[in-house]
Amino acid sequence: MEASLWKNSxxxxxxxxxxxxxxxxxxxxxxxxxxxxxxxxxxxxxxxLAIPEMVAGLLFYLIGGVLADxxxxxxxxxxxxxxxxxxxxxxxxxxxxxxxxxxxxxAAQFFLGVFSSLFQPARTVALKSILPMEQLSxxxxxxxxxxxxxxxxxxxxxxxxxxxxxxxxxxxxxxGSYLISVLFLFTIRHSMQRQTNxxxxxxxxxxxxxxxxxxxKELRANRYLFQVLLFGNLGYLVWLVTxxxxxxxxxxxxxxxxxxxxxxxxxxxxxxxxxxxxxMSRAYYTRYLLVILIGWLMQACGFLLLTAGASLHWIxxxxxxxxxxxxxxxxxxxxxxxQVKATDANVGKVYAINMLMFTFFGMLSxxxxxxxxxxxxxxxxxxxxxxxxTALTITGLMVEKRxxxxxxxxxxx
Numbered sequence: 001m002e003a004s005l006w007k008n009s010x011x012x013x014x015x016x017x018x019x020x021x022x023x024x025x026x027x028x029x030x031x032x033x034x035x036x037x038x039x040x041x042x043x044x045x046x047x048x049l050a051i052p053e054m055v056a057g058l059l060f061y062l063i064g065g066v067l068a069d070x071x072x073x074x075x076x077x078x079x080x081x082x083x084x085x086x087x088x089x090x091x092x093x094x095x096x097x098x099x100x101x102x103x104x105x106x107a108a109q110f111f112l113g114v115f116s117s118l119f120q121p122a123r124t125v126a127l128k129s130i131l132p133m134e135q136l137s138x139x140x141x142x143x144x145x146x147x148x149x150x151x152x153x154x155x156x157x158x159x160x161x162x163x164x165x166x167x168x169x170x171x172x173x174x175x176g177s178y179l180i181s182v183l184f185l186f187t188i189r190h191s192m193q194r195q196t197n198x199x200x201x202x203x204x205x206x207x208x209x210x211x212x213x214x215x216x217k218e219l220r221a222n223r224y225l226f227q228v229l230l231f232g233n234l235g236y237l238v239w240l241v242t243x244x245x246x247x248x249x250x251x252x253x254x255x256x257x258x259x260x261x262x263x264x265x266x267x268x269x270x271x272x273x274x275x276x277x278x279x280m281s282r283a284y285y286t287r288y289l290l291v292i293l294i295g296w297l298m299q300a301c302g303f304l305l306l307t308a309g310a311s312l313h314w315i316x317x318x319x320x321x322x323x324x325x326x327x328x329x330x331x332x333x334x335x336x337x338x339q340v341k342a343t344d345a346n347v348g349k350v351y352a353i354n355m356l357m358f359t360f361f362g363m364l365s366x367x368x369x370x371x372x373x374x375x376x377x378x379x380x381x382x383x384x385x386x387x388x389x390t391a392l393t394i395t396g397l398m399v400e401k402r403x404x405x406x407x408x409x410x411x412x413x
Contacts, residue, residue: 005138010130010188014123017184019146021081024177026154028088030162031095031170032105039100052106056113057359064118065352066211069345070203073126077185080119085178087111092171120355121348128339128347130188134284137336141281144332148273215349218342224403225341228288229354231396232334235296236361238385241369242303243269246385247320249378253310268317272302272324279325280332288337289403293396295329298322300389306382 005011032049067076091108131139162170219226247269251262276295285291302323309316334354342350368374373381 005131005135005142008130011127011139013184013188014126014130015143015146017077017181018123018143019150020177020184021181022147022150023154024088024174024181026150027158027161027170027177028091028174030155030158031167031174032091034162035095035167036102036105040102048106049109052110053113053116054359054363056110057117057355060114060117061121061352061355061359062212062349063208063352064121065215065349066203066208067118068121068125068348068351069211073122073129073348074185074188076122077119077126078182080115080122081178081182081185083115084112084119085175085182087115088171088174088178092168092175095168095171096166117352117355121351124335124339124351125348126188128344133340136339137284137332138281140332140336140339141277141283141328144328145274145277145281148270148277148328152267152270152274211349215346215353218346218350219353222341224289225337225350227396227399227403228292228334228337228341229350229357231289231296231392231399232292232330233354233357233361235299235330235389235392236358237365237368238373238388239299240362240365241373242381242385244366245369245374246303246306246378246381250306250309250316250382253378254313254316265316265320268320269324272321273327274324275321276325276328277332280328285333287400288333288341289396289400291333292330293393293400295326295333296389296396297393298326298329300386300393302326303382303386303389307379307386309382310379 036049064076087108091105094104127139127143128136158170161173219229247265248262251265254261302319302321302325305315305319305322309319335351338350338354339347373384376384
């Protein structure tokens with residue numbers, strides 16, 4: 001099975017495109033954070049960088065989903081990458097000229113978020129177009145493993161490169177990586193059929209609303225798929241603040257804690273992510289909701305172990321790694337379930353709704369962190385998050401059990 005997957009030239013080109021783009025994205029993130037840190041000397045400013053991308057996602061994910069279902073996903077991906085080339089070159093030029101106005105960089109983040117919102121639904125639809133159903137789970141696992149491997153290994157190389165060349169060079173490296181991605185995507189010759197019969201018609205506002213309505217109706221009719229999306233995203237209500245606030249404060253509270261301690265905690269979490277992705281790239285499963293719940297349970301156990309991390313450092317690193325393993329067990333089955341369970345005409349739209357749910361719970365998590373969770377002692381933050389995810393898992397298992405019972409009763413009837 002795996003050999004035939006790699007022999008699929010369309011998948012291989014899509015994988016190469018994503019790998020080069022992921023490497024470039026790491027260059028961009030490193031350069032942007034370091035440049036703005038030197039320019040603003042403000043942690044508050046850096047924390048605002050994620051907001052424009054979230055807002056762009058809320059505004060444009062549904063548009064991206066509709067376009068991915070109606071038009072060629074290959075051309076949409078190519079167009080999105082070309083647009084991102086223009087944005088990162090603009091940021092690179094600002095860095096060369098020494099421009100430090102923060103509003104310009106926020107605007108650039110917004111536009112990158114817009115084009116990512118168009119790219120990701122198209123990639124999800126494209127993957128379903130070029131692979132048989134039984135290979136989608138493995139393919140999603142491979143793409144996720146590649147992303148997480150790059151995220152772990154790339155910073156070390158980027159750090160060496162940044163010491164040898166001007167920091168602005170890294171922005172142009174990102175532009176070059178997108179250009180390579182475009183070349184790989186453009187050469188995909190596998191047929192990617194439009195998903196609807198009237199896809200050649202002009203997309204009016206009324207047609208756009210009708211398309212969104214069909215995606216919503218599909219989730220209303222497909223209760224299991226809605227459950228997958230709900231339980232696949234509900235845990236982010238506490239995850240984001242726990243990771244962004246809990247990890248730094250735990251590192252600070254650990255004896256002689258410093259930046260290297262935080263780096264080690266995040267490193268162990270990243271290693272756990274990679275192990276989870278490697279497992280998912282070889283696993284075969286059809287009970288998507290169950291796998292997602294196991295992922296949240298591993299996150300819960302990891303967070304509960306982290307409550308004792310301040311006094312027992314090895315438990316902190318173990319807990320971070322365990323929580324990390326759970327991440328791919330949540331994200332990969334969610335995307336695969338969308339590709340398998342949604343009808344061909346609605347894959348992009350359902351994926352867009354999934355990303356809207358993720359963004360909504362992520363923003364709500366950040367808000368809870370600002371008004372409540374982020375102000376608690378770090379041990380309480382991890383405890384509350386772990387207990388919430390445990391309760392979420394138990395509730396989900398009850399739903400999963402009821403689904404199985406209803407399925408058996410229907411079969412017997």
